[in-house]
Amino acid sequence: MKIGIVDYGMGNICSISSTLNFIGINDICITNDFDELMSVDKIILPGVGSFANAMKNIKNKKIDIYLDEIVLKSNKPILGICLGMQLLSKSSDEDGLNEGLGYIDAVVSRFQNSEIKIPHVGFNQVDVCENSKLFQNIIKKPDFYFTHSYRMISEKNINQSYCCYGESFIASFEFNNVYGTQFHPELSQINGIQLLTNFLNIF
């Protein structure tokens, strides 16, 4: 199996690729080239940093146009991680309102509760939705590592699982061939390894 990690200059790509290696995936291409991305079986969209910056980089490199083709037309499975997950939404209000890739009917905005410390950092439990495939063979209410100041919400059913930090927000979703986790599976020990294995094996 060949996995493509989208390289748009932002993200802890090292941790993700070493986790994939551990799972037994050695054919990894870290790229922003259309033909290379078309040649892989599955795509991971990583991301650390600001939404606005990320979308700017993606548009400058025309990655948005490539991904539309690969994700919407060729239906390749894609997993967005942390900021990468947020980029799959319609918009975020981080540094002004910015459009996302728009594959998911969801929006991203800052945590609303003023009582909590921002960012939300550390392991937190996920309330896994029924019918989840991403969380197969993972213990109930599993702990995953989060680190973010903005969170995703949606009124639609996108097979979302929730996490709570002062308020309830989307921890993950599984919608057609588009998947996302607000947490970092690659930093979440055995739970994360199992989740990534599920993404690779099931979809």
Next chain:
Amino acid sequence: MLRKRIIFTLIYSDNYFNQSRNFRLQRVGDSNWLKENYKFNKIAHSIDELIILDATRGVKSINNFASSLKKIVSNIFIPICAGGGICKIEDARLLFQNGADKIIINTLLYKSPEIVAELVKIYGSQSIVASIDYRLNDLIPEVYITNGTEKIDIKLADYIEYVQNLQVGEIYLNSIDQDGTGFGYDYNTITMISSILKVPLIIAGGAGNEKHLLEGILIEDVSAVATANLFNFMGNGLPVARNMLNLNNINLANWQDY
């Protein structure tokens, strides 16, 4: 529920790992020693995060540090925070490329706030941990930079406000007086500053056993307890400590072994 965290800190200097006492370094062993005494791929489930600090005195080589970092973090799947001597954006980028998920900065906060702002812009607040070293003088905490050698003329509380305004994501508060003593954390100062915290607080300096970790983690505003005590947590010291905290019903993440 958001969990509290146990963090292990490795003090690196010139290819060796060190026990620090009041910021004086004692060489303990190289990466082979570390592998024998801290099998991170086996004991990673007893810590929530690993911080690796380059405390080399004088001229530091960020390239050497980055290659050591890469060796340590292979096959451990927990958040890695690295720093010590980051002076420019390229230094941070190098650490991110070699396995860091977050970076930790100290002297830069005071000397080059404009670079900090740039780092926040590129990597986001959540990737930047602000390290603050202090020692008590007549019970008043005084802030030090440059490996604890240079006192700055800003009160600790004001300095915390200052770094929070730089939009850092977390604060790593380290007591130089308690560092490496094994006498426990500086609970007074920690309690005193907790009301002004807007970001998660990691406390460091003084933990010599699991009881200290427990005492620290019980402080409401403490998000994470860190220890850099290489001697006291060797072998299965970290698993024993986590187990003890679990027995005391501390709100910690659970994983199975792998």
